[in-house]
Each structure stands twice: as structure tokens, then as C-alpha cells.
Amino acid sequence: MNPQRTDAGAPAHEVDPVDRADAGERSAVASARRPFLLIGGGIALVVVLAILPLLAIDLPGVLPGPTYTPGTLQLLAYAMLIAALALSYRMMFGLAGLLSFGHALFFAAGAYGLGMTLDAFAPVSWPSELIFVGSIAVTLVLGIVLAATVGSLALRVTGISFAMVTLAFAQAGSVLIRRNPGGTTGGDEGLSLDIDHVPDALVGVVNTRNLYWLALGVLVFVYLVVLWVERSRAGRVAEAVRENELRVRVIGLRPYTVKLLVFIVASVLAAIAGMGYLLLQSGASPRIATADFTLTLLVIVVLGGVGYRWGAIVGGIVYTLLDQRLTALAGSDLIAGLPAVLRVPLSEPLFILGTLFILVVLFLPGGIAGIPQRMSTGRKQHPAETEEAADA
């Protein structure tokens, strides 16, 4: 499932010098070094991403402009928030095997929650910083309460029924947002961010750079939490529940508690990504609460590769960039000149993404992140897939 998992438990720095003389010395050293290489690579990647706004890298066709321009930074920040959200979704779907159709609810809860609390605090004459931090705290608490409520109810059923209950709750949330109760959610037009109490550094096109760093921070934070949960004992139990729930019960563990924990953590992470989204977009649209948005997340996670943590990140970034670039392509002269048979499908980004998704599911079960392993082992199927096929 996870390429790093085998190394995870290896006590890298505790390798006895005497043991190194053994025949297995080389492989032991190699496997002890790998985590450091990965951690080093990860830190290097984050540093590169962090200094990106200070550079002028131009990738024609991939990015709309040089990396220091607000437009590009906005797009990249959005991609990273979506990646963070996809990462939290992967924790539920990939780690614990919980196919939820309601993840968008928590993302929307974060975005709308923060926006509405800021509105609610607007008349209060406290210092702005206090109100901003206070609103974030209130939203987090709301997110935890919502996640615990929905999770404890939905997890009483499993499989498709679980998917349906989560879908139902998300649908209820979506309907509520569109109904615009008491004029608080803005209905179909969406909610715009009240910037009175938002720190100046996070407002305006000039400060897109700060929002970009904020998004990067959210992504790194979500990644670390997901890593921590996956490596924890609860994470292992969640993984075991995915593979064989009955056996976990027989051993004497309670799957419900663990699944609820994973559900709550993933949902709160989604709410955090949602808050980042509100600040980045200076508002929230009802689209982010719909079932379609959750389906998009599912597409992202599967496109990137369910078996890999970084698959969700790659999927999120690739999807967002593709979506944006394909929209740009759809409006280009190149497409407009084509005959209708080609022009109509090619001018619909979702059509291309949907088709791509079908092809990935059919022919590339490991997703994008599974490609290196498929090439190195030459296996036609990802190892995780064979198990799923067997117990179906």
C-alpha cells in the first residue's frame, strides 16, 4: 500500500555497529537511509515551493504567467489547498477505507463557518486580531462538533449505506447554504469575506504572496497531521479495519472508535483547508458544498493514486492546473477553429477530465503516483488492487 511503510518502523539510528558487519549490511544501511532521503527531499521541496514567489520561473502552457505574478500565485495556492483537502480525503478513503460522499460538507463548514463567524463578530469592538483568531477557534470547534455528530451517526452503518448517509448530510448542508437562512450564507451568490477583522497582510492582490505561503503552510500542516495519524497505532488499526474488519473485532479492538477518530481528524483538516479557501478566494461559493465537489475530490484522489499519500497532493495539483489550463485552452483560437465534432468535447474541461479519470481507473489502477512502481516492477496491477479484487 504505502512504499514508505516498511521503513517506518525501522529504528534508523539504533542500528548496532556490530550488526553492520552482517551480510545484510548494505540493505540495512540503505533502508535506514531512505527515510532521511525522503525527509530531506520533502523539506527541500517545501523550501523550493516557499521561495517560488521570489523567483520568475515561467512554464508556458502549465502556468498562466511567471511565478511571482499574483495570478499564478493565486492558482498555485488554490491548487495546494485542494491538494490539502484531497490529502484529508485520502486519509479517510485510502487509509480507513471509508467511502464518504460528504467530505465537501466539512470544507464548506470551514469556509462558511469562518466567514459567518467573522460577520457575526463584526459589530463587536474587540481588537481585530483577537476577533480573527477567535473566529478561527470558533470555526474549529464548530467543525469538530459537526464532524463528531455526522461521524458518530454515519459510522453506525458501513459500506454503501455509509456513503449514502454522508451524502445525505452533505446534501442537507448544501440545501441549507443555498436557502440562505437569515441572509447569513448569501444563497446562490455565495458569501463574501468581511475583511474588517482580517489581518491586512492577508487582504488584497498585492498580498497574494502571503496567501500563497498560508496555503503552503496549510498543506504542510495537513500532511504532517496525516503522517502522524497514519503512523500512530490508531492509523494501523484503521488500516487493518479497511482490510478485514471482522478480524479486527475478533482480536478485541473496536473499529468504531478508530474509524470515528479518523473521520473527525480528516473532517477537521478539511475545515482548515476550507478556512484557507475563504481567505484566498475572499469568499465562498455554494459550489463547494455540493456532492459534485466531493466527487471531484474522489476523482483527484484516484487520479493521483489511492495507495500513496503524495498521490493525493500530485492529483490535487495536476487536477487544478489541468482544470484551469483546459478552460484556457477551451477559449483559445486553436479550439474555435476545429469542426464541431471535435470542438464541443474539447471545449468542456470536465469532459476531458472525466474521460481521463475513466481511463485511469480502467488502465492505471495505481494512479499517477503508481506509475514509477509499475515501471520498476513491471506488474500489471497495483499490489493493493489484487486484495480488493479478491474480497469483493
Add this chain to the structure above:
Amino acid sequence: MSTLLLLIITGLGLGALYFLVASGLSLIYGLMGVLNFAHGSFLTISAFLGWEVGRRVSDGTWAGLAISAVVGMLVGAVVAAATEYLLIRRLYERHIEQALVTVGLALASVALFEGIWGTDPIYTQKPEWLGQTTEILGAKIPNDRFLLIACAALVLGGIVLFLQRTRYGLIIRAGVENRSMVTALGIDVRRSFTIVFAIGGAAAGLGGVLASVYYGYVSAHLGSVLLIFAFIVTVIGGLGSLTGAAIASVLVAVLQQFANYYLGGTGDLVVVIALAAVLLVRPRGLMGKVA
């Protein structure tokens, strides 16, 4: 009294629409374990093609509507069977992937429909009688509700007859009950998968044409809206149970109408709460088999 009757009959009409979508979903899930997200797309494409053919032959007449219905059913059946044959069959026994493929198909097809027919609803013509109302016990009831109820009843009767009286129906019923046993007896259940998809697609296709009469327009999102309610109906009724789907469609739609009228347009929310309640009290649904 007249309001009550109006709400009940309108609810029945809407329930008929839900049933046309949910019957196929429920059969497909019961036999194959596939949650078909593309079912809404079958409905939408049938509605569009039925409307395109119907309006060219004779717009806004009974003949035109009949042709639309026939075309819709044919298109639904063919598209559904092709989906099963080309996409679902390749992923035999891998339920999550099968559901994912239908998700992809739903996303891609809705985008394609938007590309071809635009994002705005296209208003349709219907026979004059369907736009009028009939007075029953003081309640003025729109006539198209009767058409919907009659069609759904015919479809329900037809599917029940097919399942009870034909050899394929026997295999399908046995397959829903215990698929491995049927396979062990030397019967190729997979052949009936295509048939179930075709039946479900035809029902959804008819539903699409009728939905365009009910709502008065066709749009690329016609299917997605109905699909969510059909899912709810299917789960409340019990996955795999046709009778359950029929009962649940009526219950859900009538409940929705009552909530919309008496509780200030909260029909959608009430339905969702009903789903949560049913799943918590009786997770297998009203008529579902024990999991």
C-alpha cells in the same frame, strides 16, 4: 381536504418519476453491487434525444410525445447496455472501481451535454391537455401527474411480469438472492447484467422524457437532480428491492410535498432527515434483504 388530495396526487406524480429512476438503480445494485452514478446521465441523454426527435416529428402533440417516449426508452436502453458492456464488465467484481467509472462517466457526459445543448434549460412543448387541470373533489390537479402515475404503474407492472414470468427474470431474481449459487449451478449470470442495465436504462429513459413534461424543460442537469433523490429512495426502500423502491418513491415524494407545503419549502431537508432516520433505525432499508 382538497389541499390534502392535491398534495397526495402531486406527490404520487413526483414519486412516479423517482420510481422510474430508482427501479433501475435498485435492480442494478441488487444484482451486481454497482452503485450506478451514470444513471442520471442515461436519463438526461434520453430526455434530450427524445425531445429532439419528438419536436422534429410533431411538436406538442400526443404523437410527438409518444415518439419521444419510445425514442427515450430505446436510447436509455442502448446507452445503458453499452455502458455495462464497454466499461463495467471490464471491472467485474471490483465494486469500488465500477462505481468510480460511473462517476467519471457522469462527470464527462454532463459536461458533454452542456457543450452540445448549452447550460440553460430548454423549454419544451407538451400536448394541451397535459397543461390543464382536472377537478377531483374540489382539488385542481395538473393532468401530467396522471400520465406520470400511469406510466410508472405500467413500468412497475412490466418489470414485475418480466421478473416473475420469464426465464431471464427467474435468473435475475435468483442472482439478486444469491449470485454465487446461480453461477455454481452453471448459469452465466453476467449475461443478465446487460439485460438489467438495459431495463434500468429504458426505465430511466422514459423517466427522462416524462421529467421534461413534468418540469417543462430539458437541461443537462435534469438527471443529476433526480439521481440524488433516486439514491435516497433506493436506500430507504432497501437496495435491490423493486417493491421497496416503489413504496419508498411514493413515501419520499409525498413527504416532500407535504413538507414543502406545511413546513415552508423544507422538503429536501425533510427527505434527508428521513433517510438518516431510516438508516439508523433499520440500516437495510424498508424491504432490503439482511446484509
